[in-house]
Amino acid sequence: MSEQTTASAVPGNAPVVPSFDAVPEVVSRLRETGYLADDATATSTFLADRLGKPLLVEGPAGVGKTELAKAIAAATDAELVRLQCYEGIDEARALYEWNHAKQILHIQATGTRDWADAKTDIFSSEFLLPRPLLTAISRPGATVLLIDEIDKADVDMEGLLLEVLSDFAVTIPEMGTVVAQRRPIVLLTSNATRELSEALKRRCLYLYIDFPDAQREKEILASRVPELSDSLADELVRVVGVLRTLDIRKKPSVAETIDWANTLLALGVGEETTGKSGRGLDDGLIARTLGVVLKHRPDLTTAIKELKLRG
Numbered sequence: 001m002s003e004q005t006t007a008s009a010v011p012g013n014a015p016v017v018p019s020f021d022a023v024p025e026v027v028s029r030l031r032e033t034g035y036l037a038d039d040a041t042a043t044s045t046f047l048a049d050r051l052g053k054p055l056l057v058e059g060p061a062g063v064g065k066t067e068l069a070k071a072i073a074a075a076t077d078a079e080l081v082r083l084q085c086y087e088g089i090d091e092a093r094a095l096y097e098w099n100h101a102k103q104i105l106h107i108q109a110t111g112t113r114d115w116a117d118a119k120t121d122i123f124s125s126e127f128l129l130p131r132p133l134l135t136a137i138s139r140p141g142a143t144v145l146l147i148d149e150i151d152k153a154d155v156d157m158e159g160l161l162l163e164v165l166s167d168f169a170v171t172i173p174e175m176g177t178v179v180a181q182r183r184p185i186v187l188l189t190s191n192a193t194r195e196l197s198e199a200l201k202r203r204c205l206y207l208y209i210d211f212p213d214a215q216r217e218k219e220i221l222a223s224r225v226p227e228l229s230d231s232l233a234d235e236l237v238r239v240v241g242v243l244r245t246l247d248i249r250k251k252p253s254v255a256e257t258i259d260w261a262n263t264l265l266a267l268g269v270g271e272e273t274t275g276k277s278g279r280g281l282d283d284g285l286i287a288r289t290l291g292v293v294l295k296h297r298p299d300l301t302t303a304i305k306e307l308k309l310r311g
Helices: 023-032 039-051 065-075 100-109 115-122 132-138 155-167 198-202 214-224 230-245 254-266 283-292 297-306
Strands: 055-058 079-084 096-098 128-130 143-148 169-172 176-179 185-190 205-208
Touching: 023 039, 023 065, 039 055, 039 065, 039 185, 039 205, 055 065, 065 079, 065 143, 065 185, 079 132, 100 115, 128 132, 132 143, 132 155, 132 169, 132 176, 155 169, 155 198, 214 230, 214 254, 230 254, 254 283, 283 297
Parallel strands: 055 185, 055 205, 079 143, 143 185
Antiparallel strands: 096 128, 169 176
């Protein structure tokens, strides 16, 4: 970090520099990256960018929550900084920590000195290890901060996020306060495995992304797997839709639909099986490739039974 970014400042003054001028622009620029945003997603993205408020994106695993952050970063030519949450993540892994080994070596190398002099050296940016939150706050350029799967973190982490996202500033006791020179676009994702605090929700805009409808999923397939025929895409989306209605542990994600499409192409399933003859995905082919979209044995058993598949 530069001296400028570590100088003390009044929290809450991080400027908002919008990257989008209108909602239709969000749609078009995200589409250029391969992300097809509906009206709600595009509007929420525009408001998060324009108002400088964090956007909490909730929904089932695999519907494109993380991909939205990546697409925004690509569309705005911003640096993507990702904080992957997990049970037990703490301030040192999310915010910053000191390089203690390097500090000890520095003290040993400089000999006996007064502590007042020594601590001036070792508590400086040279010995600081910035983690994602501090990195995003410190960057002067366009930044997208992705706090991924916040519901996997402990409740204590929400308190840290409230402090950082309220003022977009971080106080390092030994150095002073780091205030964002430019407010990052912040997305928090959640698979809703636990209820988040009301305090955190109040500070965020909210967007729920569900599995796409059949037409939208076909558009996604056309964008990501253009070699796939329309007829095969129709059948694939229909089967995936049925799988998502079953009582299974993990419903197929959009990414897995794309994987399944690429799998079928790799197996040579093309126009010769989906053309005028009317032949398409047969039971045996579906049964043999179900492992692309279902990753738990009970789910496979349920699907084979409910779909009445024969290998």
